[in-house]
Amino acid sequence: MMEMKKHQEDQFAKLAVFLSETKQPFINVQTSQITCAMELLKLLPAAQDAVFEYYGKFFDYAISTYLKQLKVQPSWVESSSTSSRLDPPIIPPEIIENVTNIRDVLLRLVEEDHLVWAPVVLHWSYKLLGKISKHYNMHEFARMPLGDMLRFWSQCSVAYILVDINNKTIAKMMKAEGERSVDSMIETMLGYKSSSFEWVLAQIGDSFPSLVVMDMLLCGIKEMCSTKKFKHTEKLNSFIRILDHLSITYFNNIKDVVFKLFKLSLSEEHQKMTVENVAIVPFLLHMAMCSSTLLKSMLCENLTQVTPEVLNKLLPLYPQWKKYFDEQCSLLDIMVQVLLNADRGIKHVLNLIFQLIDCEDPKFKTLKTGAQTLFELFLAELEYSLRTNRTTPPIVKALVTNLHTIKLYLLSTNVDVAQPAARLLSCIAIRDQECLLPYIATMLIECENSTQLETLVEILSFGVNMAHFDGGLVYALVKTDVSLSNVWNNINTLLSLESDPPEDISLHGVSLAVVSHLDKICRSMIECCHSGDMQNAHLLSSILSKIASKLCMKEMSVPKVLYCVKAAVLYFFTCLFKEKDEMFKLKACLRMNKFVNTVSYRSSIARTAAMKYILDGVLKEPFSLLFVMPDNRRNDYIIQPLEKTSLMGSFLQQEYNSMFGEKINIKFDIDELHPKYKTPVFDAKSVRFNEQRLVSFLRSCYSSDECYSFEPTLDTVVSLALLVVQFVSPDVMYNGLPWPDEDFTKVTIERDVHIYHTITTKPILWTILGILAGHRPALCYCSVLLRAVCACLINHWGAVNHTKGKSKDNRQLLDDTVKLLNTMSLGQLLPKPLDVLGVIVPELAPQQILIVLRDCVWTYTRDHIPAPALFLRNNIGGMWRDTTVVTVPKPYSDSLRLTMIENISQFGDLYARLFTNNKQQSTETQ
Numbered sequence: 030m031m032e033m034k035k036h037q038e039d040q041f042a043k044l045a046v047f048l049s050e051t052k053q054p055f056i057n058v059q060t061s062q063i064t065c066a067m068e069l070l071k072l073l074p075a076a077q078d079a080v081f082e083y084y085g086k087f088f089d090y091a092i093s094t095y096l097k098q099l100k101v102q103p104s105w106v107e108s109s110s111t112s113s114r115l116d117p118p119i120i121p122p123e124i125i126e127n128v129t130n131i132r133d134v135l136l137r138l139v140e141e142d143h144l145v146w147a148p149v150v151l152h153w154s155y156k157l158l159g160k161i162s163k164h165y166n167m168h169e170f171a172r173m174p175l176g177d178m179l180r181f182w183s184q185c186s187v188a189y190i191l192v193d194i195n196n197k198t199i200a201k202m203m204k205a206e207g208e209r210s211v212d213s214m215i216e217t218m219l220g221y222k223s224s225s226f227e228w229v230l231a232q233i234g235d236s237f238p239s240l241v242v243m244d245m246l247l248c249g250i251k252e253m254c255s256t257k258k259f260k261h262t263e264k265l266n267s268f269i270r271i272l273d274h275l276s277i278t279y280f281n282n283i284k285d286v287v288f289k290l291f292k293l294s295l296s297e298e299h300q301k302m303t304v305e306n307v308a309i310v311p312f313l314l315h316m317a318m319c320s321s322t323l324l325k326s327m328l329c330e331n332l333t334q335v336t337p338e339v340l341n342k343l344l345p346l347y348p349q350w351k352k353y354f355d356e357q358c359s360l361l362d363i364m365v366q367v368l369l370n371a372d373r374g375i376k377h378v379l380n381l382i383f384q385l386i387d388c389e390d391p392k393f394k395t396l397k398t399g400a401q402t403l404f405e406l407f408l409a410e411l412e413y414s415l416r417t418n419r420t421t422p423p424i425v426k427a428l429v430t431n432l433h434t435i436k437l438y439l440l441s442t443n444v445d446v447a448q449p450a451a452r453l454l455s456c457i458a459i460r461d462q463e464c465l466l467p468y469i470a471t472m473l474i475e476c477e478n479s480t481q482l483e484t485l486v487e488i489l490s491f492g493v494n495m496a497h498f499d500g501g502l503v504y505a506l507v508k509t510d511v512s513l514s515n516v517w518n519n520i521n522t523l524l525s526l527e528s529d530p531p532e533d534i535s536l537h538g539v540s541l542a543v544v545s546h547l548d549k550i551c552r553s554m555i556e557c558c559h560s561g562d563m564q565n566a567h568l569l570s571s572i573l574s575k576i577a578s579k580l581c582m583k584e585m586s587v588p589k590v591l592y593c594v595k596a597a598v599l600y601f602f603t604c605l606f607k608e609k610d611e612m613f614k615l616k617a618c619l620r621m622n623k624f625v626n627t628v629s630y631r632s633s634i635a636r637t638a639a640m641k642y643i644l645d646g647v648l649k650e651p652f653s654l655l656f657v658m659p660d661n662r663r664n665d666y667i668i669q670p671l672e673k674t675s676l677m678g679s680f681l682q683q684e685y686n687s688m689f690g691e692k693i694n695i696k697f698d699i700d701e702l703h704p705k706y707k708t709p710v711f712d713a714k715s716v717r718f719n720e721q722r723l724v725s726f727l728r729s730c731y732s733s734d735e736c737y738s739f740e741p742t743l744d745t746v747v748s749l750a751l752l753v754v755q756f757v758s759p760d761v762m763y764n765g766l767p768w769p770d771e772d773f774t775k776v777t778i779e780r781d782v783h784i785y786h787t788i789t790t791k792p793i794l795w796t797i798l799g800i801l802a803g804h805r806p807a808l809c810y811c812s813v814l815l816r817a818v819c820a821c822l823i824n825h826w827g828a829v830n831h832t833k834g835k836s837k838d839n840r841q842l843l844d845d846t847v848k849l850l851n852t853m854s855l856g857q858l859l860p861k862p863l864d865v866l867g868v869i870v871p872e873l874a875p876q877q878i879l880i881v882l883r884d885c886v887w888t889y890t891r892d893h894i895p896a897p898a899l900f901l902r903n904n905i906g907g908m909w910r911d912t913t914v915v916t917v918p919k920p921y922s923d924s925l926r927l928t929m930i931e932n933i934s935q936f937g938d939l940y941a942r943l944f945t946n947n948k949q950q951s952t953e954t955q
Contacts, residue, residue, distance in 0.1 A: 081153045084131055085160075091124045091187040092161055125186060132190050139198050147202045154195040158229045161188070175270045178228045192229065196236045203237070227267045231274050238279035242286045245271065247305070250312045254304045257352055259315040269320045276322040283322065287313065288331040295342050307346055311353035314360070317367045324367060328374030332381055337393045340385075344395060365407045369414065372423035376431040383438050387446045401445070408452050415459040428457050429464055439468065439484055440475055447484040455491035462497060469501025473516045474508065482522055489523075490534050499542035506549050513553060517568045524575040540579045543572065547580075548589045551596035558596075558603040567617065570600050574620035577627040585628075590635045593628045597621045598642035601726055602652040605719050618722045622729040629730050639730040640749050644756045647723065647793050655719040656793035659712060720796055727800065741804060743908065750801050750810035757794065758813055759783050766812045768891040771883065774820040784817035789841070795848045799855060805908045806897040808856030815858070816890075818849050823882050830875040839875075846870055846878060850886070857910040858895040859886065860917055862925060862943040869928075872935050877928050884924035889917065 098120070138146040173181065182188045234241035245268045253259050276283055294309040296302050317324040347360075354360050368378065385393065385400035414422050438450035458465045465488070472485040489495050505516050520543055527536040543550070550569055557566040573596070585593070604617045629636040646652040711719065731745035758764055759780055774781060788794045798814070801807040808815075825842050836843055850867035853859045859866065863885055870878055900908040926944055929936045 085157050088157060088191055091128055095120050095185050128187050128190050132194050135194055136197055139201050143201050143205050147198050151198045154191060158191060159226050162226045175227050175231060175274050179231055182228050192232045227271055231271050234271060234275045238275050238282040239286050242283050246290055250305050250308050253312050254308050259353060272320055272322045284326045284329050284331060287326045307349050311350050314363050318363060325373055328371050328378055332377035335381060337385055337388055337396055340396055361403055361406055364403055365410050368407050369422045369424050372427050375424060375427040376434040379434050383446055387443055404449050412456045421460055425460055429461050432464055436471060440481055442480045444480055448487060451484045451487040455488055455494060458494060465494060465497045466500040466504050470504030473505040473519050474511050476519050482519060489536060495538045502542055502546060506546055514565055517565060521568055521572050540576045543576050544579050548592045551592035554596040555599055558599045563607055566600055570617060570620055573624045577624045580627050587634060590632050591638050594635050594639040595642055597625045602646045605655050611718055622726055626729040636730055637748055640752055643727055644752055648756055648791055653791050655711060656716060658716050746804040746807040747810055750807045753797060754811055754813060757784055757787050764813045766809060766896055767894050768816050771887055781817035781820045784814055785821035788818060789845055798852050802852050802856035805857055806900040809895045809897050812895050819886055822846050826875050826879040830879055834875060836875055843871060862922055863917055869936055880924050885921055889921040
């Protein structure tokens with residue numbers, strides 16, 4: 030007992046000595062006092078306050094020693110924020126040793142009995158940190174940005190040890206009792222108003238980021254609730270700076286804390302919610318306006334968990350939120366500004382907004398209306414900002430990066446969704462016009478209904494967006510992995526809207542953009558005709574028809590011209606061959622007439638190519654069959670089985686003539702074939718219709734003016750005549766105008782038979798020769814064809830006469846003879862009286878026909894070459910052979926006169942007009 034009493038007296042004596050010594054000013058390091066303080070702290074609880082006060086003085090002394098060294102070495106402070114920083118000042122080692130011993134003692138006490146010592150040590154450490162930070166705040170090195178201040182204090186080993194004591198004590202308390210055990214301590218630290226204390230909170234935050242961020246936000250919420258108004262105070266600025274510092278390393282922690290805080294306001298029982306919980310959302314919105322870090326942490330992937338159901342839980346809180354906003358800064362205004370300042374995570378916001386707008390559930394009607402209002406305000410503010418401010422809002426960059434997000438909404442069939450999405454894209458295009466191109470292309474490719482097309486029109490009609498339609502069309506047409514059917518359909522609709530625009534909508538420029546891609550359109554049209562895709566072929570023909578008026582405004586290259594006429598001619602024949610409805614075919618053919626006329630009007634190349642393609646079509650199967658009457662079909666037209674070579678077989682085996690392209694799909698005509706491989710039969714009405722359309726189409730190629738008057742120039746018709754000769758005659762020898770002696774036909778017999786066979790099996794050629802005959806003297810250039818037909822007819826009628834046959838029994842031969850004579854008469858190659866041969870021949874016997882052909886036709890044309898020089902221009906501008914001056918000498922007309930005398934009962938009146946009356950007139954004249 031006595032020993033215990035004596036021990037206590039010794040301890041109190043030591044305490045008295047310690048107190049008396051520590052009252053003196055702290056001048057230098059006294060290791061004995063520090064050792065004594067450690068013993069007292071362990072053995073005498075009553076000495077706790079004195080010992081901690083002494084420790085505080087020692088830490089203060091150690092830090093002041095460090096700061097004094099800075100005055101000796103100021104260059105370290107000046108370079109503290111640069112990469113070339115010098116080594117920091119050196120603190121005497123005995124100070125470092127004693128500071129380290131103090132830390133070890135205090136942490137050992139906390140470890141042994143955290144319930145007793147942890148609060149004491151923590152309270153002492155943060156008060157000391159606050160005191161030191163405030164005391165040395167006047168130094169120039171303390172007035173730095175937070176990052177520089179942290180770097181500065183981290184170089185002070187004494188300050189670092191003090192922070193280490195603080196952090197490890199907190200860690201012990203959290204491990205033993207949980208995070209809430211240190212909330213009050215952290216809250217007290219947050220209460221320091223000095224900005225110099227920021228570095229301490231930042232250091233603690235580096236060790237406990239979630240804890241510090243949560244407590245900072247809760248502290249701000251409490252202050253806002255107490256004042257019922259959000260105030261941008263210096264303390265709030267400190268919090269923002271600390272958040273910015275922590276976000277560099279612990280951004281994910283900040284995101285989690287913000288979302289955790291948000292979920293506190295989602296309680297089902299709103300009556301039991303605290304005022305702080307109600308104020309969470311308004312506070313976060315206000316803070317997002319002030320802190321980019323907090324804004325980024327709010328607009329993140331956590332928004333995917335915020336659904337209409339979640340937001341619906343917040344609706345009852347809206348009336349209570351109003352007190353935290355005023356008229357100058359309403360809730361919607363803040364939300365709009367938050368969106369404008371968002372530089373990331375905007376895709377999650379857009380998805381949420383459009384999800385609400387697209388929601389049809391009645392219970393979310395209020396949310397839907399609110400989302401629409403918010404987005405309208407946002408779009409209006411964004412457009413105003415982009416048009417008036419030189420600086421671009423941060424959201425624009427984020428929107429450009431995440432522009433793919435709105436693609437789904439642009440194609441929505443819900444107008445409430447698609448129209449805002451279109452306007453958003455248009456707003457972005459004010460600053461970044463290139464972003465429009467891929468989305469115009471996407472809309473052209475994927476629009477399949479009127480709502481989607483209205484969205485595209487909305488985009489194109491906004492501002493100067495129409496100027497980028499051509500670029501978007503390029504994007505669409507270069508895609509090789511998509512079908513262009515929708516593109517053609519949408520272009521056709523846009524062209525219709527351009528010509529007849531709705532009110533307040535202007536699509537001027539669509540047709541000019543389409544014209545620049547005419548070659549692609551024509552190639553596609555050719556491919557559609559080859560593959561039998563008539564739906565797209567009709568669509569493309571409609572497009573060509575609508576842009577025809579723009580073609581004369583633009584010079585076209587030769588390849589483009591050739592593609593145009595090739596596509597038009599192939600479509601013309603394919604349409605006649607495949608379609609059944611005559612009215613539909615008529616409209617399609619008239620469209621092509623107008624288009625070819627427009628293309629050919631200014632281009633002789635186009636005109637010649639068009640006529641060449643037409644002749645190629647009418648002369649080769651299957652299109653030549655369009656112009657063959659059923660009763661005139663011959664064995665020539667029966668298609669043999671595919672294993673035997675035939676023109677139609679080649680057509681079905683994808684080897685149809687090179688003029689109209691290669692690789693025509695086998696399904697093009699397979700459905701038209703008879704099981705016995707016979708070609709499709711066109712009835713007489715269809716053939717007549719086809720002939721009329723062909724004549725009209727051919728005339729449209731050589732129209733002399735753009736008014737589509739069908740008045741050709743002589744050169745154009747002559748070109749047609751030469752092309753006919755080129756296609757029908759197998760070689761170029763003896764293609765001249767003269768008719769040789771009849772015996773010379775033995776030399777050209779093979780060629781003559783080929784020509785005759787071609788013309789008789791392709792009866793449309795008689796129609797073409799008739800056109801040439803009507804435009805004198807174009808028929809003269811086809812002299813070789815007429816000569817070959819006449820030679821063959823003489824030969825055939827000779828054979829008939831030899832076998833004692835009758836004319837009526839050789840109907841085909843008789844028809845060919847009449848066609849030849851009528852054609853030559855129309856072309857004025859046979860003057861009076863020979864021009865009536867076509868009338869009398871059907872009534873003659875084979876021998877008489879033979880005599881007329883040989884003596885009247887062949888002999889006359891042999892001696893009177895059918896040359897263009899025989900024709901003179903009349904007073905109305907046409908070419909004409911004056912038959913009143915030109916008379917046929919008797920040797921050439923005597924055979925006709927004698928033949929008519931033999932058949933005077935039939936040709937009496939005609940004979941009188943041709944010979945008797947003429948003879949009397951000539952007598953009177955004499």
